[in-house]
Structures are given as C-alpha cells and as structure tokens.
Amino acid sequence: EIVLTQSPGTLSLSPGERATLSCRASQSVSSNYIAWYQQKPGQAPRLLIYGASSRATGIPDKFSGSGSGTDFTLSISRLEPEDFAGYYCQQYGSSPLSFGGGTKVEIK
Amino acid sequence: QVQLQESGPGLVKPSGTLSLTCDLSGDSISSSNWWTWVRQPPGKGLEWIGEINHSGNTNYSPSLKSRVTISVDKSKNQFSLRLSSVTAADTAVYYCARGSHKGFDYWGQGTLVIVSS
Numbered sequence: 001e002i003v004l005t006q007s008p009g010t011l012s013l014s015p016g017e018r019a020t021l022s023c024r025a026s027q028s029v030s031s032n033y034i035a036w037y038q039q040k041p042g043q044a045p046r047l048l049i050y051g052a053s054s055r056a057t058g059i060p061d062k063f064s065g066s067g068s069g070t071d072f073t074l075s076i077s078r079l080e081p082e083d084f085a086g087y088y089c090q091q092y093g094s095s096p097l098s099f100g101g102g103t104k105v106e107i108k
Numbered sequence: 109q110v111q112l113q114e115s116g117p118g119l120v121k122p123s124g125t126l127s128l129t130c131d132l133s134g135d136s137i138s139s140s141n142w143w144t145w146v147r148q149p150p151g152k153g154l155e156w157i158g159e160i161n162h163s164g165n166t167n168y169s170p171s172l173k174s175r176v177t178i179s180v181d182k183s184k185n186q187f188s189l190r191l192s193s194v195t196a197a198d199t200a201v202y203y204c205a206r207g208s209h210k211g212f213d214y215w216g217q218g219t220l221v222i223v224s225s
Binding site: 001033035037039044045046047050051054056057088090092095096097098099100101102 | 144146153154155156159167168169170203207209210211212213215216217218
C-alpha cells in the first residue's frame with residue numbers, strides 16, 4: 001500500500017506569487033500515475049494533472065506537474081484569487097489507490 | 109458530456125447499512141473505465157473507498173474491505189455502494205467518480221451521509 005505525504009500542510013502566499021506543492025510516495029509509483037486535484041469548499045475535486053505532468057482538459061498552463069518515482073511536485077505560477085483552495089495528490093498506479101493528506105493554499 | 113449523480117439516504121442509523129447509487133450519463137458503464145467511490149469526512153481529506161469495472165472486477169480499500177460492496181447495474185447505467193455496520197466515523201460526503209489512465213476525470217457533486225440515531 002502506497003502512502004502519500006503532502007507538504008506543506010498549509011501554504012500562505014500573496015496573489016501573483018508562485019506556489020510549489022510537494023507529494024512524496026512511500027514507494028515508487030507505477031507508470032508515474034500521479035494525479036493532482038483542486039478542491040474548493042462545498043465542491044467536488046477537479047482534476048488538474050494526470051500522469052504526473054499532463055494537464056487535464058481545460059486546465060490553464062499556469063498549472064504544471066513534475067516528478068517521477070517517489071517525488072512529485074505541483075506548481076502554480078502567478079496565483080490568482082480563484083487558485084486559493086485545497087490541493088490533493090493521488091496515486092492510481094497500484095491498488096489500493098490512495099490520496100495525500102492535502103495542501104491548503106491560503107491568502108497571506 | 110459525462111455526468112455522475114449520487115443518490116441515497118442522507119441519514120443512516122448506527123450499525124445500519126449505507127446504500128448509495130451513482131447514475132451515469134454521457135458514457136456507458138460498460139466502457140473501459142473504472143467506476144469509483146471516494147469519501148470525505150467533514151473538514152478532512154479524501155479517502156478512496158473502492159472501484160469496479162464493467163466486468164464486475166472490484167478493488168477495495170483494505171481498511172473498509174470487510175464492510176464494502178460495489179456493484180454495477182448495466183441495464184440502468186449505474187453503479188452502487190453498500191457499506192455495512194456503519195458508525196459515526198462513516199459520516200462523510202460520498203462522491204462517485206470515473207477513473208481511467210487519466211485519473212478521476214469526472215466526479216459527481218457529492219452527497220452528505222450522516223450516521224446518527
């Protein structure tokens with residue numbers, strides 16, 4: 001069973017700044033099947049990135065994913081007010097699937 | 109356009125069974141995707157419950173495996189979740205989602221289930 005650890009738990013930044021979120025897996029993720037989701041209060045998660053670095057349909061290029069093996073990163077350039085939200089990584093390369101504990105990006 | 113919609117009781121008594129259905133439109137339950145349930149306790153993170161494909165093959169979270177059953181109804185283009193022997197710890201928003209090599213690309217809006225007498 002793969003455990004995903006996200007850091008930091010909370011990220012306090014100002015609009016216009018760049019956000020860098022980390023997701024570390026307890027073992028190598030098969031086929032780099034890592035996804036990132038954005039979730040706003042009262043809403044379902046929204047897929048941002050799949051396969052560690054591919055943007056989902058309709059996702060702007062200010063969101064980018066990178067990494068391989070056990071270390072993965074989500075970067076958000078030029079934070080806008082609508083980007084302040086919760087972010088989760090997920091591995092779907094092997095069962096049981098698992099999510100990280102999440103990172104909250106809040107306005108500083 | 110793919111849409112998923114959860115339905116079921118919003119209140120379940122302790123020791124009872126939670127039953128939810130996910131209605132699918134814009135895709136076929138018989139397609140090559142995996143049909144998934146995820147839950148989120150109030151104020152907490154996402155937890156994967158399990159998944160099923162069109163052939164009826166299932167995978168479950170080890171922590172819930174003894175209490176969970178996911179099934180598919182091809183005639184209604186829907187899939188279902190049953191969670192038995194519920195306690196207050198099972199209170200959560202339950203989501204259904206479509207899974208593929210692109211992760212979970214479509215989600216239902218979620219339904220809150222409260223376990224309380």
